[in-house]
Amino acid sequence: MGTKNLKRIRNVAMIFVVAAVWIFYFFPIYWMVSSSFKTRADTFAIPPKWLFWPTLQFYLNSFTDPKFLKVIQNSVIITGTTVILSLLLGAWAAYAFARFRFKGSLTLSFSLIIARMMPPIVFIVPLYLLFNSLKLRNSHMGLILVFTVFNLPFTVWMLKSFFEEVPIELEEAAWIDGASRLQAMGRVILPLIAPGLAATAVFAALLAWNEFLFALLLGGPDTTTLPVFLSGFLGERDVEWGDIMATATVAVLPPTLLVMLVQQNLIKGLTLGAVKG
Amino acid sequence: MTSGEQRASFEQGQVSEGMQGQIRAAGGERRNRLLGLPLHFILIAPTFLIVFGLLVYPLGYAIVLGFSNKILTGSVPFKWVGLENYIDLLEVDSEMWTSVGVTLRFALVGVFFEFIIGLSLALLLNREFRGRTWLRVGLLVPLMVPPLASGLIWRIIYDDEFGVFPHLIRTVGANPPIFLGDPDWALYAVVATEVWRSSPFMVLVLLAALQAQPVETIEAAEVDGASGWQVFRLITLPFITPVIIVALLFRTVDALRTFDLIFLLTAGGPGTTTEVISMFIYRWGFRHFKLGFTSAASILLMIATLIICIFYLRMLVVRQAEVQLTQE
Numbered sequence: 001m002g003t004k005n006l007k008r009i010r011n012v013a014m015i016f017v018v019a020a021v022w023i024f025y026f027f028p029i030y031w032m033v034s035s036s037f038k039t040r041a042d043t044f045a046i047p048p049k050w051l052f053w054p055t056l057q058f059y060l061n062s063f064t065d066p067k068f069l070k071v072i073q074n075s076v077i078i079t080g081t082t083v084i085l086s087l088l089l090g091a092w093a094a095y096a097f098a099r100f101r102f103k104g105s106l107t108l109s110f111s112l113i114i115a116r117m118m119p120p121i122v123f124i125v126p127l128y129l130l131f132n133s134l135k136l137r138n139s140h141m142g143l144i145l146v147f148t149v150f151n152l153p154f155t156v157w158m159l160k161s162f163f164e165e166v167p168i169e170l171e172e173a174a175w176i177d178g179a180s181r182l183q184a185m186g187r188v189i190l191p192l193i194a195p196g197l198a199a200t201a202v203f204a205a206l207l208a209w210n211e212f213l214f215a216l217l218l219g220g221p222d223t224t225t226l227p228v229f230l231s232g233f234l235g236e237r238d239v240e241w242g243d244i245m246a247t248a249t250v251a252v253l254p255p256t257l258l259v260m261l262v263q264q265n266l267i268k269g270l271t272l273g274a275v276k277g
Numbered sequence: 278m279t280s281g282e283q284r285a286s287f288e289q290g291q292v293s294e295g296m297q298g299q300i301r302a303a304g305g306e307r308r309n310r311l312l313g314l315p316l317h318f319i320l321i322a323p324t325f326l327i328v329f330g331l332l333v334y335p336l337g338y339a340i341v342l343g344f345s346n347k348i349l350t351g352s353v354p355f356k357w358v359g360l361e362n363y364i365d366l367l368e369v370d371s372e373m374w375t376s377v378g379v380t381l382r383f384a385l386v387g388v389f390f391e392f393i394i395g396l397s398l399a400l401l402l403n404r405e406f407r408g409r410t411w412l413r414v415g416l417l418v419p420l421m422v423p424p425l426a427s428g429l430i431w432r433i434i435y436d437d438e439f440g441v442f443p444h445l446i447r448t449v450g451a452n453p454p455i456f457l458g459d460p461d462w463a464l465y466a467v468v469a470t471e472v473w474r475s476s477p478f479m480v481l482v483l484l485a486a487l488q489a490q491p492v493e494t495i496e497a498a499e500v501d502g503a504s505g506w507q508v509f510r511l512i513t514l515p516f517i518t519p520v521i522i523v524a525l526l527f528r529t530v531d532a533l534r535t536f537d538l539i540f541l542l543t544a545g546g547p548g549t550t551t552e553v554i555s556m557f558i559y560r561w562g563f564r565h566f567k568l569g570f571t572s573a574a575s576i577l578l579m580i581a582t583l584i585i586c587i588f589y590l591r592m593l594v595v596r597q598a599e600v601q602l603t604q605e
Contacts, residue, residue: 014406017401018401018406018408018412021398021401021412022412022415024473025415025416025418025419025473025477026415026418028419028427028430028431028434028473029418029419029422029430031430031433031434031441032426032429032430035433043433043439044438044439045439046438046439046444047444047448048439048440048441048444089323089324089327090324092320092321092323092324093320093321093323093324093325095320096316096317096320096321097321099317100309100315100316100317102315102317102318105317108321108325112328114583114586115328115332117526117530117582117586118534118579118582119530119533119534119536119554119555119578119579119582120534120536121534121536121554121555121558121559121575121578122336122339122575122576122578122579122582123331123332123335123336123339123575124558124559124562124575125339125342125562125568125571125572125575126334126335126336126338126339126342126572127331127335128562129338129342129568130334130335130338145327145331146331148327149327149328149331149332152324152327152328156324175308180308181308181309181316182311182316206421209423210423210424210425212423212424212425212536212537212540213536213537217563227423227425227426227537230425230426230429231425231540231541234541241433244429245429245430245433248426248429248430251423251426252421252422252423252426255421255423256417256418256421259417259421260414260417263414263417266417266481267481267482267485270478270481270482270527271482271523271524271527274523275482275485275486275520275523275524276485276489
């Protein structure tokens with residue numbers, strides 16, 4: 001009887017703990033999404049309104065605004081090209097590090113980790129001057145290059161960990177059949193690590209999609225990405241929170257859905273392949 | 278590993294080496310070259326070319342600029358100033374030290390709470406209960422919110438007029454501070470948002486480590502009569518320590534680079550009470566346009582980050598050496 005009661009108390013305590021965790025992590029998300037459906041009057045209501053008539057006004061505003069559509073287009077082009085470029089270059093380098101032992105291979109691969117650890121702000125002044133003199137400021141190309149270089153340490157290490165999981169014998173079999181190393185890599189290895197490639201692509205996309213510092217300082221009116229656009233709202237005289245929260249919801253939604261799809265390799269993605277999930 | 282297993286794996290190694298010999302004999306040396314160059318060289322060249330162009334070269338440029346008085350626009354003629362920028366930065370009463378203090382408080386308090394919450398929730402999620410999978414997936418959501426958007430969300434939650442958080446405090450009868458405007462509170466309000474967004478990282482990474490732990494060792498200890506706490510302290514904790522170090526390394530360097538969140542929440546204010554080092558560099562570079570001075574500060578930040586990385590990596594190495602010793 002006593003142990004039964006104890007068990008019941010523990011179960012109830014557990015429910016409270018889990019509920020508290022949900023509220024802590026989800027309330028801010030709920031507040032963002034619900035604020036995007038609140039009219040101006042409801043947002044500024046004191047006390048805050050929990051029940052309200054939802055309005056689609058802000059989403060309609062956004063998606064009929066050519067400026068906003070241009071921003072989405074910028075974000076998609078820049079993110080997409082960055083992902084392709086960093087996956088392509090990253091896969092070559094990762095293959096070299098996984099399959100060849102050469103002089104300086106350790107130093108080079110670890111120098112990439114150090115580059116990942118550096119605060120981006122360290123590079124901003126020289127890059128700003130460099131981009132000014134090369135006329136790369138306010139160009140898609142410029143942002144794509146910078147995002148790619150900050151993505152490469154991640155893609156190289158992540159893909160290296162996937163390449164290392166594939167037994168060399170599989171490749172050797174392809175060589176015997178007359179394939180070159182690159183052919184064997186393309187036809188045998190890459191299809192085998194397809195889930196790993198997908199996860200790497202998603203995390204690379206996340207980095208490019210959310211990047212703010214370089215997009216703000218090296219970009220310009222022609223390259224405004226979603227984060228830069230979002231930050232721009234605050235400079236306006238009348239801050240329209242409905243617009244802000246609708247845009248924020250649009251910015252958060254695609255990466256969240258994508259990451260849900262690659263959960264298997266989530267932990268690797270979060271730690272550069274250092275921890276297996 | 279028993280000696281029998283060792284011999285078996287040794288023999289396997291022999292076999293595959295023998296096979297590689299055959300393959301090499303079938304024209305394998307040519308396989309490792311392309312356009313007359315070693316293949317691995319060609320494969321890493323593009324990556325390191327753009328890493329050199331966009332990271333190494335700019336860094337060298339920053340070192341050079343750090344010894345000059347370069348400004349972005351204006352009439353002050355360019356000249357070399359030697360170590361003047363560094364002396365100004367490192368002076369006892371320089372603004373940089375205030376900013377270093379803010380950064381350290383932000384990073385230490387934030388990472389400390391992230392670790393405590395992360396470990397507790399990881400241990401919780403490592404148990405069987407209904408809704409466990411949902412909670413694990415749900416934790417991803419705050420992690421996916423870009424720091425910028427999380428800054429915006431928390432601004433409306435903290436708002437002292439219509440914000441929901443001050444309102445809740447008022448309903449229980451207390452008098453809330455102006456969270457983002459009060460010098461005593463602002464930094465901790467910012468830390469709270471960072472803990473909200475980043476603690477799921479700790480939870481998920483530590484949970485992965487816990488789940489990699491072999492069940493047999495725990496069961497054996499329990500059979501031997503070890504208490505839950507003993508199992509945790511003597512078996513689980515040593516097992517997950519390397520992962521803890523990696524997770525702390527990532528979170529610490531990420532805290533040191535924080536920019537977006539603070540840019541949106543407080544822009545470093547009120548005064549300079551939340552001006553972390555990235556905001557400090559941003560302000561001097563892109564508000565006051567003193568690029569020489571800013572470059573010097575960037576170099577100092579780079580050195581500090583390197584020292585922190587080395588500190589953590591050494592911890593990892595020492596830890597691995599200890600494990601090897603205890604195994605022998």
